[in-house]
Amino acid sequence: MALTQRAAGAGGPVTELRFDGRVAVVTGAGRGLGREFALLLARRGAAVVVNDIGVSVDAARYGASPGAGEPSVADEVVREIVTSGGSAVANTADVSDPDTAHTIVDDAVENFGQIDIVINNAGVVITRDFIDLTPADVDKSFAVHVRGSFLVAQSAWAYMTKAGYGRILNVVSVDGNLFGNFRHTAYDAAKGGLAGLTRGMAVDGADAGIAVNGLLPGAYTRGQKSIDPKLTPHGTIDMRPELVAPAAVYLVHEQCPATGRFYAASSGRMGRVFTAAAEGFQDQPDNFSLESIHDHWDMIDTPDTFVVPDRTQDFNEMRTRVFHNVVPNWKA
Numbered sequence: 001m002a003l004t005q006r007a008a009g010a011g012g013p014v015t016e017l018r019f020d021g022r023v024a025v026v027t028g029a030g031r032g033l034g035r036e037f038a039l040l041l042a043r044r045g046a047a048v049v050v051n052d053i054g055v056s057v058d059a060a061r062y063g064a065s066p067g068a069g070e071p072s073v074a075d076e077v078v079r080e081i082v083t084s085g086g087s088a089v090a091n092t093a094d095v096s097d098p099d100t101a102h103t104i105v106d107d108a109v110e111n112f113g114q115i116d117i118v119i120n121n122a123g124v125v126i127t128r129d130f131i132d133l134t135p136a137d138v139d140k141s142f143a144v145h146v147r148g149s150f151l152v153a154q155s156a157w158a159y160m161t162k163a164g165y166g167r168i169l170n171v172v173s174v175d176g177n178l179f180g181n182f183r184h185t186a187y188d189a190a191k192g193g194l195a196g197l198t199r200g201m202a203v204d205g206a207d208a209g210i211a212v213n214g215l216l217p218g219a220y221t222r223g224q225k226s227i228d229p230k231l232t233p234h235g236t237i238d239m240r241p242e243l244v245a246p247a248a249v250y251l252v253h254e255q256c257p258a259t260g261r262f263y264a265a266s267s268g269r270m271g272r273v274f275t276a277a278a279e280g281f282q283d284q285p286d287n288f289s290l291e292s293i294h295d296h297w298d299m300i301d302t303p304d305t306f307v308v309p310d311r312t313q314d315f316n317e318m319r320t321r322v323f324h325n326v327v328p329n330w331k332a
Helices: 032-043 073-083 102-112 135-163 185-208 245-250 290-295 297-301 312-326
Strands: 003-006 014-017 023-026 047-051 087-091 117-120 166-171 210-218 262-266 269-273
Touching (some): 032 073, 032 245, 135 166, 135 210, 290 297
Parallel strands (some): 023 047, 023 117, 117 166
Antiparallel strands (some): 003 014
16 A cells, blocks of 8 residues: 555644555665665665665775775665565666666566666766866766666566556756756766656656656765865755655655656755746748847847746647747748
């Protein structure tokens, strides 16, 4: 059952959202945000595959030697869940490795009989001036964030399609989706790529009952400690990772109505983040030129009149409407 009743105050019974009978995979769940996601899912009744390689690809940022592993981190989270009466198994596969990523979902099916939920949380943050970035830096960022999320989700896709149900959450970022960040270009590019993957998956999954959303979290984790403190409001607001977990876990609950959308969550706040298309300036087609763009730049650049498309058709309706407002009698 996904809903139970628990006692409340004068307002009457409050519906508790549960995950009893559901099976979830959380990648990068040995520490930080992923750990909190896994723990909350387990407390609400889900069986959880806790995935973490135990080695930070960007270990040098944390003062550790590259390759200095902590292979027990996934096991530690599993022990915490099991000790509290929950169900969980550990998995240490690298999400970016096509030869092993599938074992994360395999472990869910083999141990718990199904896969209902995937939270793609595993990530790497490479902080370097743009001029100093290497192709390997960019490749590594995309391998973990984009390819890794693709591989794990695709491994679960056939099971979810057969069941007619699935919930996938990709952990994106304000970086690369709302703005760029200092010395984060490789990370920004990968998170932007993951947002595109999220949108495409949501469209493909709609008819199969698979909902796919993106989360833009804000929390003070080990990763935050290693970046420029001016880039985070830590110290002025409460940024504990556990304050993001309810948002992530709600987005993979069967009662969540959203798909193909993005939500920022931090410090006990959650709000939708969206990409909008401004109506801009529509010229007579034969008059459209550099000069007409220059003369109408204020109309082109204003965000005042816009649409927030959920589908390709929404965007096409806007540009068709704007075109026919100026060229009412045009025919192909």
